[in-house]
Amino acid sequence: MGTRADLAFCPGCRRAAPRGAIYPDCRRPCDAPAETYPERLLETVLSQDTTRAGMAVDVLTKRLHEPRAIVPLIMMSHSQGDPYLLVLSARGMGWLGDTQTVPVLVELLLDEEKPFVARIAAAEALGSIGGGEALQTLNRAQRGPRPSVAKTAIKAMMQFQCDGRHYERRSFSAVLDRVSGCLSRIACSSLMRSRPLASW
Numbered sequence: 001m002g003t004r005a006d007l008a009f010c011p012g013c014r015r016a017a018p019r020g021a022i023y024p025d026c027r028r029p030c031d032a033p034a035e036t037y038p039e040r041l042l043e044t045v046l047s048q049d050t051t052r053a054g055m056a057v058d059v060l061t062k063r064l065h066e067p068r069a070i071v072p073l074i075m076m077s078h079s080q081g082d083p084y085l086l087v088l089s090a091r092g093m094g095w096l097g098d099t100q101t102v103p104v105l106v107e108l109l110l111d112e113e114k115p116f117v118a119r120i121a122a123a124e125a126l127g128s129i130g131g132g133e134a135l136q137t138l139n140r141a142q143r144g145p146r147p148s149v150a151k152t153a154i155k156a157m158m159q160f161q162c163d164g165r166h167y168e169r170r171s172f173s174a175v176l177d178r179v180s181g182c183l184s185r186i187a188c189s190s191l192m193r194s195r196p197l198a199s200w
């Protein structure tokens with residue numbers, strides 16, 4: 001794969017290609033100017049101005065649920081140096097809720113070298129996306145050495161276990177078995193309150 005400078009993005013589908021290349025489905029050269037509102041927002045995600053980038057992520061993921069945002073969000077997650085960009089990208093992935101971003105979030109959450117604020121955002125995002133891989137990773141992260149990350153991982157697990165969309169009885173019991181000490185008591189009592197006992 002070339003460096004970022006060699007590549008451009010198709011304004012329609014956001015796939016990366018050498019500058020000027022044309023994807024048959026879009027029939028526009030990669031590096032053609034953005035035309036529609038979502039296309040302009042997709043460009044703004046990678047803007048140097050992090051405030052504008054943050055607003056673009058917000059609108060694209062929370063309001064428009066734009067799946068093409070995945071490509072710029074993943075690129076943002078590779079940015080070095082500024083923890084805010086990692087947080088922004090993880091949050092956007094969580095709001096978008098697409099399981100394609102789970103491997104990226106898993107890597108971020110489990111990397112002890114990454115800024116803890118970004119790892120916390122990754123845990124929260126995995127909690128809102130849900131699914132088996134997210135659950136396994138959160139479960140692993142709750143045993144990690146940094147308390148703030150471990151605590152968020154536990155909260156995130158509870159969040160998606162309480163959320164009917166991703167509810168899985170078997171994995172849920174497996175997690176509860178492993179959540180230790182008083183946290184497990186707190187978690188159980190809050191779940192009992194939110195879900196009638198008979199439905200378990």
Ligand SMILES: [Zn+2]
Nearest residue numbers: 010013023026
């Ligand atoms: Zn395209």
